[in-house]
Amino acid sequence: MQVPGRPSGAPPSGAYRTMTTRFDSSCSIADISRNNPAMGANKIKKKTKKSRPVITDRHILYEGAVQEVEADLDFMKRVFRRRHKRPLRLIREDFCGTAKLTAEWISQHPDNRAIGVDFDQPTLDWGIRHHFAPLGDIRKRARLICDDVRAVSGPPVDAIAAFNFSYFIFKERDALRNYYRHARSCLKKGGMLFMDAFGGTQSMTTNHEYRDISGARMPDGTKIPKYVYEWEHRNFDVITNHILCHIHFELHDGTRIEKAFTYDWRLWTLPEMQELLLEAGFSKAEVYIHGWQPDGEADSVFRLRKHYDNEEGWIAYVVGVK
Numbered sequence: 001m002q003v004p005g006r007p008s009g010a011p012p013s014g015a016y017r018t019m020t021t022r023f024d025s026s027c028s029i030a031d032i033s034r035n036n037p038a039m040g041a042n043k044i045k046k047k048t049k050k051s052r053p054v055i056t057d058r059h060i061l062y063e064g065a066v067q068e069v070e071a072d073l074d075f076m077k078r079v080f081r082r083r084h085k086r087p088l089r090l091i092r093e094d095f096c097g098t099a100k101l102t103a104e105w106i107s108q109h110p111d112n113r114a115i116g117v118d119f120d121q122p123t124l125d126w127g128i129r130h131h132f133a134p135l136g137d138i139r140k141r142a143r144l145i146c147d148d149v150r151a152v153s154g155p156p157v158d159a160i161a162a163f164n165f166s167y168f169i170f171k172e173r174d175a176l177r178n179y180y181r182h183a184r185s186c187l188k189k190g191g192m193l194f195m196d197a198f199g200g201t202q203s204m205t206t207n208h209e210y211r212d213i214s215g216a217r218m219p220d221g222t223k224i225p226k227y228v229y230e231w232e233h234r235n236f237d238v239i240t241n242h243i244l245c246h247i248h249f250e251l252h253d254g255t256r257i258e259k260a261f262t263y264d265w266r267l268w269t270l271p272e273m274q275e276l277l278l279e280a281g282f283s284k285a286e287v288y289i290h291g292w293q294p295d296g297e298a299d300s301v302f303r304l305r306k307h308y309d310n311e312e313g314w315i316a317y318v319v320g321v322k
């Protein structure tokens, strides 16, 4: 998960700077190379324009714009170690999608193990091809399960990660409480359920945010040409807190990928989540939120807090402790 800049509202994948310019598609390098030995001395060659690849794979664009799995894992390791005085080793990633976080976890330490759960087989297959196949034997430390997160039990784990607001698909209190109850039953004693949440005054509005993504890389390390990530709140219903969101992308050559992802969610509030965690049997429900830098950007330091003044947009981690 990425954190927001204060002025830009409350889209869920933060660090947003409202985009003011579109890409200039001219890439311009008409340099002249002299004395190229391949061409013979003193011959002059005009280099052709370097064509940059047009990446239309929505998972690559999503991962580059939305996910920060190292930061999420650092947070989980820190909070778990502080409570248990031992390192976190066995995790489950619910709603894992392409299971990038699971793959990163097993790559970080030889004793790390993980289970990833998602009910969409094509998305899991994409993750197997791009994240697990290149890992060789390391991939044996992970298991991917194609099923509903509420149906999977298996050996109890130290922690469950449910990131990028995936549990927002549960729209009724009973449904979210049942998910929490099930997740709790899959944890060891003292185990933790880690989730993220977003909110702020602009989260409960119809709006449209843009962010330039530069420097992102594909799973194989290839640099992705700069592109625009668009986060749209198409509707927000104040009676139900239901929110309909889309992710769109605009590539460097002008190609638009409309509605690359759509989310039909309920925007759960922090008090509701804490109450439901306790009702589901967790002994503690904790909220960690970042602070702000003087320039208005989020400081990315997530502290345990009991109170927090509302802002236009913020991101939190919510942790249930069994």
Ligand SMILES: C[S@@+](CC[C@H](N)C(=O)[O-])C[C@H]1O[C@@H](n2cnc3c(N)ncnc32)[C@H](O)[C@@H]1O
Binding pocket: 066, 067, 094, 095, 096, 097, 098, 117, 118, 119, 120, 123, 147, 148, 149, 150, 162, 163, 164, 165, 166, 169
């Ligand atoms: C918002 S994506 C999150 C992907 C990834 N966790 C991330 O951090 O970006 C939500 C994922 O949850 C999966 N999903 C939704 N409901 C599910 C359920 N009940 N059981 C298992 N997977 C589910 C979808 O297939 C999708 O891949």
